[in-house]
Amino acid sequence: MDADVIVVGAGLAGLQSARRLQDQGFDALVLEGSDAVGGRVRTDVVDGFRCDRGFQVLNPAYPAVDRWIDVPALELQRFGVGAIVRDGRSATTLAHPLRHPQHALRTLASRHVPLRDVAALARWLGPTLLRPQTATRAATDETLRASLDAAGLTGRLRRDVLDPFLAGVLADSGGDASANYVRLLLRSFALGAPGLPSRGMQALPEQLAAGLHTAVRLRTAAREVREVSSGVEVATDAGSLRARAAVIAVGPQHVAELASLPAPATHGLTTWWFRATGQPRTGPFLLLDASRPGGGPAGPIWNTAVISRVAPSYAPPGEHLVQATTLLGEPDGRADEQAVRRDLARLYGTSTTRWEVLTHHVVTHTLPAQPPGPIARGPVWTGERVLVTGDHRETASIQGALAAGVHASRAVAARLGLA
Ligand SMILES: Cc1cc2nc3c(=O)[nH]c(=O)nc-3n(C[C@H](O)[C@H](O)[C@H](O)COP(=O)(O)OP(=O)(O)OC[C@H]3O[C@@H](n4cnc5c(N)ncnc54)[C@H](O)[C@@H]3O)c2cc1C
Known part of the structure; x- marks a missing residue:
């Protein structure tokens, strides 16, 4: 096993899931496809x-x-x-x-x-x-x-x-x-x-990432997340990784690439x-x-x-x-x-x-989009060991993304049992 839980996506939801899982005694590994943490919360320094x-x-x-x-x-x-x-x-x-x-x-x-x-x-x-x-x-x-x-x-x-x-x-x-x-x-x-x-909005996700015991693996996109008998296997261009469970926190436009869910508007x-x-x-x-x-x-x-x-x-x-x-x-x-x-x-x-x-x-x-209805639906299991979360499962905001991370970590901890 490469970790207890692999978290795909180092936006606020993924980072917060990993941090909370870690606080509960689980070994969490975060994979991020881009070159830095933050997802939609990034800051460019120009001149x-x-x-x-x-x-x-x-x-x-x-x-x-x-x-x-x-x-x-x-x-x-x-x-x-x-x-x-x-x-x-x-x-x-x-x-x-x-x-x-x-x-x-x-x-x-x-x-x-x-x-x-x-x-x-x-x-x-x-x-x-x-x-x-x-x-x-x-x-x-x-x-x-x-x-x-x-x-x-x-x-x-x-x-x-x-x-x-x-x-x-x-x-x-x-x-x-x-x-x-x-x-x-x-x-x-x-x-x-x-x-x-003071250092830009990206300081927010960077603060979350700084609290992780295992560094986020940048430029490591998950190509597929599938369940295997012992847990999950996550395919990346650098090979496959195994864990007891996976949290998919990739943002609304990428959800359908990794999970059998419709893409949120x-x-x-x-x-x-x-x-x-x-x-x-x-x-x-x-x-x-x-x-x-x-x-x-x-x-x-x-x-x-x-x-x-x-x-x-x-x-x-x-x-x-x-x-x-x-x-x-x-x-x-x-x-x-x-x-x-x-x-x-x-x-x-x-x-x-x-x-x-x-x-x-x-x-x-x-x-x-945040249409009328239940304000937060919460993370969703797409299999025994694969959970999907992110602002699109809670509310369309920083609040929603952080809450999504907390709720995902609780759901995974409950399924895996206490570490
Ligand atoms: C322009 C803008 C303004 C906003 N203004 C506000 C505001 O003022 N107040 C507020 O509360 N909220 C605001 N928001 C919303 C808030 O930023 C988001 O709700 C929140 O950041 C979403 O976090 P997330 O973790 O759910 O998703 P994301 O931030 O989208 O994170 C998903 C991460 O997954 C990564 N990823 C995707 N596919 C893969 C893959 N296959 N493998 C590995 N990694 C992958 C992505 O690169 C990304 O880093 C704003 C958003 C934007 C873009």
Whole structure:
């Protein structure tokens, strides 16, 4: 035997499974097809700028992050709790009145925050804020769109703020996600201040990997996972490995290659990373575009932020880093550089002709779709000794991937018996 358990995939779910199995006394070996750990949580360093592979944030209020991650060691640089909304007339900063009292009056008086909508939002989200179980254990669920409509949350707070914000978070503007899941997401945003680790988002999986006794085998893709009489055999280009059980944690787009399961549906986005000349004045907030009459952005960009304003460690001293995100599900989701540059000029009200593209990430499978229904289905056995897990079995998030790892390790430990 090469290990008690072979874990295929060194994303957050695979790393967390291996770590928890190890803590329970099992010998876990992680195989990763690419050149580093992290899966969808990777950071490229380009000319001294840290560019995450797709704009993403770490929310310390996620229960699994709070429980399993050493957040202080990541030196999180936090976003402001709020957003700047750009519409056809102006850009308005809307911020949490207690955390950013300097913006309180303007936020409460803003045309983007009508009282009727605030009351509807409180009715819709309040019970989950107080007791998250109301969402996780709810007997019924429906699409976000239908649920917000039914709650009467139909005004500008929804159109100008919630819809564009959630489209970026879900990588989808369709409103077809589970309403209960979105309630939980918004609860995490209400309770935490998301941020970026000083060394980039990849510091998160690297922290998990550093806790493993056996180094992750990089550039070692599993070609086949099959059950044999003594357990499992995993074929790789460098030969076969044997273990008592296997955990397949390869991400939604690769599941069907290794297990007899259908490929989960996914949503995608792109992120452009620019070296900006001068720092646009946005504060530490995400900028949302609500300029299209009737809702949504007037151009391809759904959200943008001056990342170096939030996370100075992401840029060399004196330099400015801007991210711009488009959604692949939209007709202009693959807008070219000129279109994105033009849109940024409109959004920031400044010339961008001298801004330099550092890199551009097209992340086709950013997130598994999260349709209405049970919020987390949990890992699934595809044989006696082969378990499939990942964010697509839990929730489409860092929280979901970490929880997937924990649940997988428990299931495997129970099947193998205590080590
Ligand atoms: C652009 C972007 C933005 C995001 N923003 C946020 C956010 O702000 N907040 C949030 O909570 N979540 C966010 N997410 C989602 C979050 O990153 C994912 O839910 C989570 O990282 C998924 O982890 P995973 O381990 O399930 O899968 P993955 O990260 O996909 O890991 C799977 C791993 O398996 C490897 N693999 C695949 N096939 C094989 C094989 N045959 N053999 C060996 N290895 C293999 C892959 O290389 C990969 O390393 C974002 C994701 C992206 C891409």
